[in-house]
Amino acid sequence: MSQEKPRSGTPAIPTGRAMPREDRLSPPNWPEGRAAAPNGTFSTIGKRNRKVEGLAKVTGRAIYADDITLPRMLHAKLKRSIHAHARILSIDATEALAMPGVHAVITGKDLPAWFGIIPWTEDEQALCEEKARYVGDAIAAVAADSERIAEEALAKIRVEYEVLPAVTDIDTALSHPEWKVNEKAAEGNISKQVFLEFGDVEGQLAASDAVVEGDYWYEGSTHAPIEPHCCVAEFDATGFLTVWSSTQVAHYLHRDLAKVLGLPTQRVRVIQPVVGGAFGGKSEPFSLEFCSAKLSMITGRPVKILYTREEVFYAHRGRHPMRMHYRTGIRRDGTLTGVDAKIAIDGGAYSSFGLVTTYYSGQLLTAPYTMPAYRFDSTRVFTNKPCCGPKRGHGSVQPRFAFECQLDKLAEKIAMDPIELRRKNFIGEHTRTVNGMRITSNGFLQCLDEVERAAGWSGKFRKLPYGRGVGVAGSMYISGTNYCIYPNEMPQAAVHLRLDRSGRATVMCGISDIGQGADSVLAYIVCEELGLELRDVRVVAADTDLTPVDLGSYSSRETFMCGNACLDAARKLRHDIARVLADAWGCEPAQVTLAGGIACSTRDPQRECMSVKDAFQRAEAKLGTLGSVGWYQTPKLGGDYRGGTIGASPAYSFTAHVAEVDCDLETGFVRVKKLWVAHDCGRALNPVTVEGQMEGSAYMGAAEALLETQDFKPAAQYHGPGLHHGPSLLDYRIPTSLDTPEFESLIVESIDPEGPYGAKEAGEGPLHPSVPAIANAIHDALGIRCDRLPFSPPAVLKLLRAGDARAEWERARRPLAAAGAR
Amino acid sequence: MPATSFILRLSVNGDPRECAVTPGTTLLEALRYEMGLTGSKQGCDKGDCGACTVVMDGQPVLACITLAMACEGRAVTTIEGLARHGVPHEVQDALDQSGGAQCGFCTPGILMSAWALLERNRNPSRDEIAQALSGNLCRCTGYTKIFEAVEQAALRMRAARGER
Numbered sequence: 001m002s003q004e005k006p007r008s009g010t011p012a013i014p015t016g017r018a019m020p021r022e023d024r025l026s027p028p029n030w031p032e033g034r035a036a037a038p039n040g041t042f043s044t045i046g047k048r049n050r051k052v053e054g055l056a057k058v059t060g061r062a063i064y065a066d067d068i069t070l071p072r073m074l075h076a077k078l079k080r081s082i083h084a085h086a087r088i089l090s091i092d093a094t095e096a097l098a099m100p101g102v103h104a105v106i107t108g109k110d111l112p113a114w115f116g117i118i119p120w121t122e123d124e125q126a127l128c129e130e131k132a133r134y135v136g137d138a139i140a141a142v143a144a145d146s147e148r149i150a151e152e153a154l155a156k157i158r159v160e161y162e163v164l165p166a167v168t169d170i171d172t173a174l175s176h177p178e179w180k181v182n183e184k185a186a187e188g189n190i191s192k193q194v195f196l197e198f199g200d201v202e203g204q205l206a207a208s209d210a211v212v213e214g215d216y217w218y219e220g221s222t223h224a225p226i227e228p229h230c231c232v233a234e235f236d237a238t239g240f241l242t243v244w245s246s247t248q249v250a251h252y253l254h255r256d257l258a259k260v261l262g263l264p265t266q267r268v269r270v271i272q273p274v275v276g277g278a279f280g281g282k283s284e285p286f287s288l289e290f291c292s293a294k295l296s297m298i299t300g301r302p303v304k305i306l307y308t309r310e311e312v313f314y315a316h317r318g319r320h321p322m323r324m325h326y327r328t329g330i331r332r333d334g335t336l337t338g339v340d341a342k343i344a345i346d347g348g349a350y351s352s353f354g355l356v357t358t359y360y361s362g363q364l365l366t367a368p369y370t371m372p373a374y375r376f377d378s379t380r381v382f383t384n385k386p387c388c389g390p391k392r393g394h395g396s397v398q399p400r401f402a403f404e405c406q407l408d409k410l411a412e413k414i415a416m417d418p419i420e421l422r423r424k425n426f427i428g429e430h431t432r433t434v435n436g437m438r439i440t441s442n443g444f445l446q447c448l449d450e451v452e453r454a455a456g457w458s459g460k461f462r463k464l465p466y467g468r469g470v471g472v473a474g475s476m477y478i479s480g481t482n483y484c485i486y487p488n489e490m491p492q493a494a495v496h497l498r499l500d501r502s503g504r505a506t507v508m509c510g511i512s513d514i515g516q517g518a519d520s521v522l523a524y525i526v527c528e529e530l531g532l533e534l535r536d537v538r539v540v541a542a543d544t545d546l547t548p549v550d551l552g553s554y555s556s557r558e559t560f561m562c563g564n565a566c567l568d569a570a571r572k573l574r575h576d577i578a579r580v581l582a583d584a585w586g587c588e589p590a591q592v593t594l595a596g597g598i599a600c601s602t603r604d605p606q607r608e609c610m611s612v613k614d615a616f617q618r619a620e621a622k623l624g625t626l627g628s629v630g631w632y633q634t635p636k637l638g639g640d641y642r643g644g645t646i647g648a649s650p651a652y653s654f655t656a657h658v659a660e661v662d663c664d665l666e667t668g669f670v671r672v673k674k675l676w677v678a679h680d681c682g683r684a685l686n687p688v689t690v691e692g693q694m695e696g697s698a699y700m701g702a703a704e705a706l707l708e709t710q711d712f713k714p715a716a717q718y719h720g721p722g723l724h725h726g727p728s729l730l731d732y733r734i735p736t737s738l739d740t741p742e743f744e745s746l747i748v749e750s751i752d753p754e755g756p757y758g759a760k761e762a763g764e765g766p767l768h769p770s771v772p773a774i775a776n777a778i779h780d781a782l783g784i785r786c787d788r789l790p791f792s793p794p795a796v797l798k799l800l801r802a803g804d805a806r807a808e809w810e811r812a813r814r815p816l817a818a819a820g821a822r
Numbered sequence: 823m824p825a826t827s828f829i830l831r832l833s834v835n836g837d838p839r840e841c842a843v844t845p846g847t848t849l850l851e852a853l854r855y856e857m858g859l860t861g862s863k864q865g866c867d868k869g870d871c872g873a874c875t876v877v878m879d880g881q882p883v884l885a886c887i888t889l890a891m892a893c894e895g896r897a898v899t900t901i902e903g904l905a906r907h908g909v910p911h912e913v914q915d916a917l918d919q920s921g922g923a924q925c926g927f928c929t930p931g932i933l934m935s936a937w938a939l940l941e942r943n944r945n946p947s948r949d950e951i952a953q954a955l956s957g958n959l960c961r962c963t964g965y966t967k968i969f970e971a972v973e974q975a976a977l978r979m980r981a982a983r984g985e986r
Binding site: 051057058061066067274275276279308515688689699730737738743 | 854855859860861862863864865866867868870871873900901902904905910914915917918919920921923924925926927928929930933951952953955956957958959960961962963964965966967968969
C-alpha cells in the first residue's frame with residue numbers, strides 16, 4: 001500500500017506558547033521529595049476514607065444546579081433546528097413574545113460572538129445566526145414564567161429555513177468539500193489534519209518477520225451523565241453576573257462567558273455546584289450558559305435552563321467515531337518494529353477539542369510498548385451531526401482498541417502468548433517514547449503480572465471450550481496536559497489554604513469535583529500534612545470569586561496538579577508550625593510531627609506535645625494570621641517538533657485488563673463474565689475512590705464495546721437526515737445493574753517521583769483496555785475478529801457466519817498446544 | 823392557559839403535606855418544586871433512569887411518571903425521609919463508606935430502591951440486589967460498590983435488629 005502524503009493546506013494552527021519556555025515556573029524541590037509521608041508513615045493517605053461530600057450525597061442534601069431556585073427566577077428553553085443543515089432565512093418571534101408569561105426571546109443576533117474551547121478554532125455561536133449545522137443546533141431562546149410556558153412559546157417561534165445538503169459521514173465530508181459544514185474550516189470539511197513520523201517506518205516494516213494490516217471502526221458514543229446539563233444565571237443590579245452551572249471547567253466557562261457576553265471577566269462569577277456526572281461531557285461552554293446569562297441581563301431576573309435528556313444527547317461532545325487502518329510489524333522474537341496508522345475522524349459540526357483529539361489519536365499510542373518507528377496520519381472532518389469532543393480517554397481509546405487488537409493478531413502470527421508479547425516490548429521506566437514523551441514511573445509489568453495471576457490466564461487462554469475465552473490488553477494515559485489550552489505561563493493549578501485558630505483548615509481551589517473525589521483528595525493531603533482529622537478540613541471549590549484558578553476536570557489532571565498545589569500550600573504551613581514549635585521546645589523542626597490531631601516532638605512526645613489546634617494558635621501568635629498559597633506548573637516537556645507538546649504529561653498511568661467472555665452461539669450475544677483491571681495509579685491516595693474509578697472506567701469501556709451507539713438516521717419519509725436514532729436513556733443502551741460485568745480491581749503503585757505522594761491519574765486510563773481485551777477474548781472464544789464496534793449480537797452472528805469460525809478457532813490454539821507439547 | 827389547580831393531600835416522610843397541583847403536575851415536580859424536597863432527581867423525565875425513585879406505600883415508584891394527583895392520601899418516602907433524627911440509615915451509611923456514591927445523582931433513587939428491597943428482604947442475594955436496582959441507572963460506579971454497600975447494609979440491619 002502506498003502511503004498517502006498529507007494534504008496541503010492544513011489550517012495553520014500554532015501549538016501555542018506566548019512566552020519562551022525557559023520562563024516557566026518550577027515547582028518547589030523539597031529535599032524529602034514529593035512521595036514520602038511527612039512523618040515517616042501515612043495516617044490519612046492510602047486509607048479507605050470516606051469522601052468529604054459523601055454524606056451530603058447519600059442523604060439527598062447535596063445541591064446540584066437544578067436544585068437551585070432563586071426568587072423571581074424565570075425558566076428558559078432553546079429552540080432547536082429540525083434540519084441537519086439549513087440556512088436560517090428568518091425568525092419571527094412576535095407571536096411567542098405576545099404570550100402571557102413570556103418575558104424575552106433572543107436569537108443569534110443577540111449573541112453574535114464566536115467562541116470555542118480551543119482559542120484557535122472558535123467556530124461556534126451560542127445561537128446560530130446564519131446557519132444551523134445539525135439537527136438540534138440552537139437557534140433561539142425563550143425566557144418565561146415556567147418551563148411549560150417557555151416550551152409552548154418555542155412552538156410559536158417561526159423559523160424559515162433553506163435546507164442545504166447534509167453531510168452525515170466521513171466519506172461525504174471528504175468527497176463534497178463544496179457542501180461546507182462549518183465556514184470557519186480553512187479547506188472543505190477538514191477540521192484538522194496531523195501527519196507525524198518518527199523513525200523509518202517503511203524500512204522497519206520491510207525488515208519485519210510478520211506484518212499485520214487491519215481496518216477498524218470505532219463507533220461514536222456519548223457520556224450520558226445521569227444529571228442533564230443545567231445552569232442558573234443572575235445578572236444583578238450592580239452589573240455583576242453570577243452563573244451556577246453543571247460544568248467541569250469553571251475557569252474556561254468564566255473566560256468564554258465574559259467574551260461572548262461582552263462583560264469584563266472581573267464582573268463574572270462562575271460557581272460549580274455539585275455535578276451529577278460529566279465524563280468529559282461538561283468540559284466546555286454550552287448554549288445554555290450563554291443564553292441564560294443573556295436572558296438574565298435582558299429581563300433583570302435570574303434565569304434557569306435545564307436540558308431535557310433529549311437535548312443532552314444532541315449537546316453531545318462525546319466519543320469521536322474513528323475509521324482506522326493499521327500496519328504493524330514484528331520480529332520472530334516478538335519485538336515490535338514499525339507502526340503505521342491512518343485515521344479518519346468524524347467530528348460533527350464544530351471543532352470542540354478536535355484539534356487535540358486529532359493529535360491524541362496518534363500521540364498517545366507510543367507507550368507502554370517501545371516501537372522503533374511510528375507514523376500516524378489523522379484527519380478530523382466536519383459533518384452535520386452533534387459535535388464530538390472529549391469523552392473519558394479523549395482521542396486515545398479508539399486507536400488503543402485498534403492497536404491492541406493488532407498486537408493480539410501479531411502474537412497469534414508468531415505463536416507467542418499475548419501477555420508475553422506485551423512484556424517483551426515494555427518500554428521501561430524513566431525513559432522517552434519514540435515521539436519524545438518523557439515517561440517517569442511505569443508499573444505496567446506489574447499490571448500484566450497482576451491480571452495474569454488473578455484471571456488464572458495460563459489455565460484459560462486457548463484452553464476454554466468453544467464459546468468461552470479470555471483476552472488481554474494494555475494502555476497508558478496522561479495525568480494532565482503539559483499546557484493550558486490558552487497559551488500562558490501561569491500555574492495550571494493553585495490552592496489557598498487558611499488555618500483558623502479554631503483548629504480548622506479551609507482549602508480553596510478551583511478544582512472541579514465531578515464525582516471522582518477531587519475535593520476529597522485536597523482534604524486528605526491537608527490532613528496528612530497538618531495532622532488534622534478529615535472533619536476538620538473544609539474544601540471550598542470551583543467558585544471563580546473565592547478560589548484560585550484551576551483549569552478544571554479534564555485530561556485526568558486534578559489529583560496530580562491540584563494535589564501538588566495543595567501539597568505545596570500545606571507543606572509551607574507545616575514547616576512554619578514546625579519551626580514555631582521547635583523554637584518553643586528547643587528541638588529541630590524535623591523533630592516536630594503533626595498527626596492525628598496532635599503536635600509533638602519525636603524527642604519527647606510525652607512532654608513536648610499539644611493539640612494541633614493549640615499548635616495553630618501558638619503559630620498564629622508568633623507569625624500572624626496563618627495562610628498559604630500553593631501552586632503547580634508542569635516542567636518543560638514534550639518533543640521538539642510542531643505538536644510535540646500535545647500528549648506530553650508530567651506522568652503517565654498504565655493499565656492492563658484481562659476480560660473473560662461467554663458467548664451464545666445461537667444469538668451472538670456476548671456476556672463479559674469478568675474484567676480484571678490492574679492499574680498503576682502511582683499511589684492510591686484513597687483506594688476506595690481509585691477502585692471506583694477503575695470499575696467505572698472498565699464499565700464504560702465494556703458498554704462501548706458491547707452496547708452503545710451514538711448514531712443518526714438517514715432521511716426518511718417524515719424527516720431529513722441527522723436525527724438521533726434514540727435520544728433517551730431507554731433507547732441509548734447504557735448497562736443496567738443486570739448487564740454490568742463483574743470487576744476485580746488490582747491497584748498497582750509505582751510511586752511517581754513528581755506526583756503528590758507519588759500519585760498519578762486513575763479516572764480515564766482504566767477505560768482503554770476494556771474494549772480490545774473484550775475483542776481479543778471474543779477471538780479466543782469464537783475464532784472471529786471483532787474489528788468494528790459495537791460487538792452486538794447481529795455483528796457477532798454475521799462474523800460467525802462469514803467464514804469457518806470454528807476452524808479458525810481450532811487453528812488459533814494449535815501453535816500454543818504445540819509449544820506446550822515441546 | 824393556566825390549568826385549574828387542585829389541593830393534593832398526602833403524607834411525605836411521615837408528615838402530612840398539602841400542595842396545589844395541576845392535573846399535569848408529576849409527583850417529582852410536586853416534591854422538588856412545591857415542597858422543596860430536591861433530594862429526588864430528574865435525570866430523564868420519562869421513567870428511564872430511576873433517579874427520581876421514591877417509595878410509595880412500600881413500593882418503589884418513578885416520581886417523574888407518577889401524576890401528583892394519583893398520590894392523594896398515599897404515604898410517600900423520599901431520600902430525605904431515610905435518615906432518622908439526622909442519623910443516616912444503615913443503607914445510606916454503607917453506600918457512603920463503600921464508595922457507592924460517586925457523582926451522587928443516581929444515589930437517591932438507588933437508595934430508595936435498595937431500602938424498599940431491604941424492607942422486604944433482609945438477606946438479599948447479589949442477584950436479587952441487581953434485580954431490585956435494575957431500574958436505576960448509575961453511570962459512575964459500574965455498580966460493584968453499590969452491590970457491596972447493599973450487602974453490607976443488610977448485614978448491619980440484621981445485626982441491629984437481632985436477626986441472623
